[in-house]
């Protein structure tokens with residue numbers, strides 16, 4: 001991500017995907033959450049700006 005930032009891309013313009021272990025895929029089981037964000041329901045596509053706000057769990 002620093003490479004894109006150094007090239008002048010804003011955090012809101014950089015998109016990527018997250019993967020996490022999932023079970024229900026509906027935002028019900030809580031298996032895929034990072035803080036209060038559910039990768040299955042809220043993603044899996046996130047901007048770098050969104051990812052920077054996630055808790056550092058990994």
Ligand code: FES
Nearest residue numbers: 023025027030040
């Ligand atoms: S897979 Fe169950 S909450 Fe995301």
